[in-house]
Amino acid sequence: MTAPRPPAFGNGDLVTVRAANPPTHYRTPAYVQGKTGRVVALCGVYPDPESLAHGGDGHPHKPLYRVEFPQTALWDNYPGPPGDRLQVDIYEHWLEPAA
């Protein structure tokens, strides 16, 4: 049982969601994979769902961030105004600093 590392990202950081399809029960929707957004909140540190769902103990626990994307960055033909946004909760190991 290792102590979790301190969160790698802070509010306002630009992050890119990793694109991957591991054979686990992961909680990262495909439509944000490869997209770049902004961290708007650290939601806490939680047992890793990809471990829990396969009989593991959830360690090491993972920081969870609320990441915000402009809708126009997610969809080519987003039908609404440019201020519309989407927020989704993403675990740290799915995030990389934006290039």
Place this chain on the structure above:
Amino acid sequence: MSENHDHANNPDHHHDHGDHTHPGMDTEELGWHARRVQAMETLLAEKGLLTVAEVQRNVDAVESRSPADGARVVARAWSDPQFKARLLAEPEAALAGMGYQLPDPTPKLDVVENTAAVHHLVVCTLCSCYPRALLGRPPDWYKSFAYRSRAVSDPRGVLQEFGTEIPADAEVVVLDSTADLRYLVLPQRPAGAEGLSEDELAALVTRDSMIGVSQPLTPELVAADD
């Protein structure tokens, strides 16, 4: 059985517990998924990983909650600015003060406020995450593939189908609750609701307004209904 099996909070729960048979619950009448769940529950209980009583307690906890509980919370926030500030900053403490215990440690609950400038809408694209600890079970449409896919890519189109028009100069923010948090929308208090009691305010708060797909009722609408 009925004296320790109180369904007073759930008027939809009518089935007879007098002889403790559950109509429609004979194994032969169950569908494939229900039989599978029942088999898993039996196995988990036989292996000592959980007890049937624990399962029943969890079922009862969800069934004892309904949108009326969320409406009480929203009405309190509309009438008490200090409570509202606490609900937004420390939702679990604020809810505990009203007698609502959330699951420990997760899922956590967060409250987002709708204003004239920002309108929030909640969806779970991966499954059907929903603030069950406060609102009970989600409506069927919330779990539908159509809602889960379109709420993220065309939220204003979905809102229009619910009769909700958000002005173009206001922002629509979709919350996709895919992980350890559940979201409750604190809707905008309708105009004309000044001076109403908490009970009268709660009557304006619909389930859909706490998901963010519609606005709460107006006092005029409720009066016209009476």
